[in-house]
Amino acid sequence: MAAPPLEVQDLRTTLFTRRGEMKAVDGLSLSVGAGETVALVGESGCGKSLSALSIMRLLPDPPARIVGGAVKLNGRDVIALPEDGMLDIRGREIGMIFQDPMSSLNPVATVEKQIVEVLMTHTELGRGQARARAHELLELVGMPDAARRLDAYPHQLSGGMCQRVVIAMAIACSPSVLIADEPTTALDVTVQAQVLALLKKLQADSGMAMIFITHDLGVVAETADRVVVMYAGRKVEEATVDDLFEAPLHPYTAGLIGATPTPGAERAARLADIPGMVPPLNALPQGCAFAPRCPRAMERCRTERPTLTAPAPGCLVACFAAEAG
């Protein structure tokens, strides 16, 4: 079997700040197969976005630096690559979509120019061919009235249309891996659904591997095949999407699911919330990082850090309570 398009092994990213070193990503491993979608889930500050930026090698350095691990893109470790080599890979083998489509586009350039720039960075296309391809790409991402939108500036487009342009740019060179960092958070719910459907369709056509970063479990249920739950820079649970929603193993996952409103549930019932906040990375508790907020915390959780174990094939969890059953 061929190597999966993206394989992350024991990735460690540390923030070197004046208040000390903070392990923002601490030993993250995951792999995404061709045509597969893995959702990366967690509260704000759990290290989801930094994980994505680490994979892209786009960390703001200083303060953030990758201190260990491997990121294998189509079998090749990119952590050790020089920056020049990385330039060639970004956009061609791995693409990324950012949270706010409006600000992801250059405000003073037309849609056409921006797509053409990307194409000309990575391909040998001439300007005329690149223009034609830009038009094709816009049609591919379902831009209404694509020919006319080529000459539009970002401020003349709606959020949903901007995100379509961003997606067109990200897939312009048919990358084998696409990282979507909360691609629908800034959009209307109706547009969200369209964009998710578009991404699914593009993935089905091209077989690219997708990492979907989100804190919206509704989006997860709709798009992901597998889910990786992160807490304080570590992976605490990994499971297929069905298993995760049916029987979450980690109390944190259960808390997240419990905190999501479900239609039809009794109005009067208050949403369950997870008490407290994500601890600051420089003041992590000694044991399990989630222990102070955990309803099932035991004595052992406060002193010893749980490691990932596999209670069943295809799923992983780092929790003593889950182990105990």
Place this chain on the structure above:
Amino acid sequence: MRRFEFLGRFSRNRGALVGACLILVVALMAVLASVFFPTDPLRIVGQPELWPGEDPEFPLGTDSLGRDILAMIVHGARATLLIGLFASAVATLIGVGVGATAGYFGGWIDEIAMRAAELFQTIPNLIFVLTIVVILGSTLTNIVIAIGIVSWTPIARMTRAEFLSLRDREFVQACRSMGMGDFKIIVAEILPNALPPVIVLSSLVVAGAILFESAVSFLGLGDPNVASWGRLVGDGRQLIRSSWYICAIPGVAIMITVLCLNLVGDGLNDALNPKLRDR
């Protein structure tokens, strides 16, 4: 459509419109100088020290040697404007280059670039220009370079500030994620966003450059082969108590041009600077 908007906003500023028209007249004078006065303006053509209006053949009079002041003003417009434009181009090139590099890369590159800029700023500008001209020699090119070297610092600071605020914007991150190199991002992505205030500043540097050149020429350090307006003022200096018009006419020309350039800069600021738009 955008261009139209820009013109509309520019012309809403009356002063800028007047300034632009006058600059256009000066520029026409510069371009058509040889058409109006085909002979060498530095040739002696009449009686010396004729006051303006005294002889209809020389509407602005003649200088101490009997040269036609009107001809010299018209030809001087060419030299003066060229010096202003080229000096501003030199300053903008250095300033944008240094400022963009410093702002984009930050860190020690930024430190070095900004300390260098401060070093330049501590030296009084005019004395610096004079020093460079004296060392390199009084040719037109050297004067242009000297003024450019003195005038780049504000442009560098402005460009740096713009780059600092733009480099962390999401679209720059997006460009990186698509594999664009630093050079391409700086030139093709950030620079167009950073340019409007820089253009305004450059237009003001043109005005400043004209003043510098006039001062240099007035002190007798200008290019002896070029009849710029500053040189005319300088030539008339000895007679300032009797035939003051010899100094005053080119002086007024300089004043009007510089004033107009400032008005145009102001208008450009209104038209280009989004922060002041629609106020």
